[in-house]
Amino acid sequence: MLIDRYDIIVVGGGHAGCEAAAAAAKLGSKVLLITLNVGVLAKMSCNPAMGGVAKGQIVREIDALGGLSAIVTDHTMIQFRMLNRSKGPAMWSPRAQSDRIRFSMKWQELLMDIPNLHLWQDSVDALIYKNKGVIGVQAKLAGKIYSDAVIITSGTFLNGKIHIGSINFGGGRLGEENASGLTQDLRKRGILSQRLKTGTPVRVDKRSVDFSSMTPQPGDDPTGKFSFMDTPPLKEQMNCYLCYTNEKVHQILRQGFEQSPLFAGRIQGTGPRYCPSIEDKLDRFTERDRHQLFVEPDGRESHELYINGFSSSLPIEIQFRALKEIPGFEKARILQPGYAIEYDYFPPQQLNYSLESKIIQNLYFAGQVNGTTGYEEAAAQGLIAGINAHRNINNELPIVLKRSEAYIGVLVDDLVTKGTQEPYRMFTSRAEFRILLRQDNADQRLTTLGHEIGLAGHERYERLKVKTELILGIENILNTTSVEPGRINTYLENVNTSGIERKTKYANLILRPQVKLKQLIDFDSELRRAIVNLHSDPSLIKEAWESVEIQMKYSGYLEKEREIAEKINRLExxxxxxxxxxxxxxxxxxxxxxxxxxxxxxxxxxxxxxxxxxxxxxxxxxxxxxx
Ligand SMILES: Cc1cc2nc3c(=O)[nH]c(=O)nc-3n(C[C@H](O)[C@H](O)[C@H](O)COP(=O)(O)OP(=O)(O)OC[C@H]3O[C@@H](n4cnc5c(N)ncnc54)[C@H](O)[C@@H]3O)c2cc1C
Known part of the structure; x- marks a missing residue:
């Protein structure tokens, strides 16, 4: 045996593995993270972006509990947008365009900074068992390494098979070997495995693209961020671009359908219905004469572009010819073809809520191996598995989040209760308590728990306390201070709502849909002064008044959801x-x-x-x- 014994071994350094290892180690376990390549931790296999609808809420929940994905994102993003601002606050979802390479490097730096967490580049081919439980792993280079618990987070790598047209070969991602052995080993122990599929588009050299025929998609101004901690604000944003396919593109793509591994039945695994390949879209939406594509930069220094919406496993020649028919891409130099990948996953109904296997004790599963897709879903499961593996070996009860507490609760409950037949991704529609589970209040929902279990540090907890006090302070100002008609009616008329005839409490004005608290604060210097005087940190004040506004405007809905949640929790x-x-x-x-x-x-x-x-x-x- 080359390496010591560990409390917990995490197999795989993707988004799930990184969060799992960090959480378990920060809680005090001695952790070994074994992964095929320590140079590409938490690699973004597909688009270089974190967050988005429902996923952004998950990233903020991970952060609120003391996980690291949001901090890594804030340090490495190149664009930030709050999606769905025009809809109700339940739908507001932060999304960041990330710098792919820096994202991995930041994860590496943070993990290497944790003293009781070690990284090791190797392949785990089998587990070591004793009675009904796991007691370690069998690695290709290091041999047997023993531990009290093992967390499997091997993503798309188990028996991964890449398809491009009629070509197919083994791989975990393009350019990386797959991992074999583990699935067979687990199957022998009674764990069921099945196949799923996902895909990714071509990558292009940005110097060969003419952006003048595309619509720029700038980031938010002012910008935002993910972490509730004091992470550095994004200084310089990069644009994404919007463009469209056309009939000519579709015609060329259709010429490749006969050689499509998808349509020829060479791909057996089910793909993500909500993230279809371009050939899937042509096949399903025959009436559409164009499809929207987002052209996304891969990083600040990188020349690589990611063509979001153009995922394909059609023959390389077809992908290239079709792309060049899109205005702006006529002279495109292509760096990497799109491809599909099939891989093994373990249906998650075989897991307890803690993400521990029901069949093998002390063995946990998290991420894509549980049938999910997406960095955020993977990271969230990794966090839960890391926390619960640590608690298990220390004889503490697992942490189980309720559906009314967190999107992470919805995710885990859906997986272990209903399982999944296709790559599972989170949507706001999966959550029945959407107005409770907002991105702005993830810290108020989860940081106290994160602090109690020892993961959310003192500084984070103190920030929450200050923010909570600020919320109460702002509510108090709005509930007790009245404004004269003469001071406010110009604003009210400007936003197309009737003026007031007598002194009126701010809280009553906020209830009007046309009235926005930010505008009130900007317009009314007395109100601004009263709020700004509450604290010296403007970012905390902004977070607090945003929460206050939502709570006031949606108090009726919030109350109703809380009542239903309480009823359901009685059944739980x-x-x-x-x-x-x-x-x-x-x-x-x-x-x-x-x-x-x-x-x-x-x-x-x-x-x-x-x-x-x-x-x-x-x-x-x-x-x-x-x-
Ligand atoms: C081609 C492709 C397209 C995708 N498209 C999308 C998309 O459109 N939308 C979306 O949301 N998501 C997409 N994904 C999925 C996204 O990449 C994953 O959801 C996410 O990365 C999963 O994180 P994870 O930690 O579970 O696994 P991964 O990120 O896959 O990481 C797994 C890690 O485990 C390591 N590993 C595996 N086996 C072993 C072993 N036996 N021993 C040691 N180490 C091992 C690997 O080295 C790797 O570091 C795509 C993935 C791929 C590959």
């Missing part, structure tokens, strides 16, 4: 013993009994969310439990 508190054999309930359908036996739900709430479980099945369970 009614536990179901693991040893129940659901076959003994003849009044339930066979489908329900089989599904309940497969999932072995922790509680009535989880049972009710299994697809195919009806309200009458739930009643049977309640009667059985004497409720």
């Amino acid at each position: 508190n009614i536990s179901l013993p693991k040893e129940i054999d659901y076959m003994v309930f003849p009044s339930m359908s066979m489908e329900a009994r089989e599904k309940l036996n497969r999932v072995k739900p922790d509680n009535i709430g989880q049972a009710s969310r299994i697809s195919g479980i009806t309200p009458s099945d739930v009643s049977v369970l309640l009667v059985y439990l004497g409720r």
